Amino acid sequence: MENRTQHNDVKVKTLAAQGAQGKLEARLYTPAGQTAGLIVFFPYGGFVTVELNDAEEFAMALAARTGYQVLAADYTTATQRPFPAAVEDAHAVLKWAVRNRARLGWNGKNLVTAGIEAGGNLAAVAALMARDRTGPALHAQILIMPMLDPGLTTCSMRSVANQGGAARAAHACAAGYRDYLPRAIDRTHPYACPMQSSRMKGLPPALILSADEDPLRDEGEQYGAKLATAGIRTTVRRLPPIELEEPDARCNCARKETVLHEIATFLEGLEGPE
DSSP states (O other): OOEEEEETTEEEEEEEEEOSSSEEEEEEEEESSSOOOEEEEEOOSTTTOOOTTTTHHHHHHHHHHHOOEEEEEOOOOTTTSOTTHHHHHHHHHHHHHHHTHHHHTOOSOOEEEEEETHHHHHHHHHHHHHHHTTOOOOSEEEEESOOOOTTOOSHHHHHGGGSHHHHHHHHHHHHHHHHHOOSGGGGGOTTTOGGGOSOOTTOOOEEEEEETTOTTHHHHHHHHHHHHHTTOOEEEEEEOOOOOSSTTHHHHHHTSHHHHHHHHHHHHHOOSOO
């Protein structure tokens, strides 16, 4: 069953997307006027929750600012089934969106994968899977403070994580990975840790937004460097410091106009579908 509402010229429709093993809650945010494409967005939650409600204001702002439709999708949490359930859902939702483009009111052009924190991991991995499994073709990937290093080995994870709210964020990352990747061998799988991938070729252009004073900062920037070295068109930006005391701090940070401007500028700078 679909529910429709409208906020600030952005129409919101609740629907059920098809995951790898069943239906997933999803919300489609459609801005006024002709849309430029579709962003499939995966919310944060450290792999153990999916904060679809908390991400709503960000998704609406993203749709309004970019002119893209935004499909925010649920995924299987680690407490239900560990890796690879969530990433299989992420790739399945991309395929479902393409199959159901008429239902979504999307013309099939400019498909983008995006996410925050654990959702950023899924967005990056969905891009790898789309390349490896011959589709769907992606226009771009947008990774916002992504969780990309299950080993928690970066300098920012070791140093920034000792500071106030950042310590709680680092602890939440570690706890989430314990549930998501209970088998040690999975922690080096490229679909769990994209930085472990030995093949970066054939991936879509990337925008990676890290944040000063966030323990996830360095892994995003390192992934961006790896993509750029492989010849992938990559833009990496470090955002101003954020306060991590509140559970939805990353979404609050991402709603800032500077972040929306970075995303809109990046998408406007792409010449066309890959």
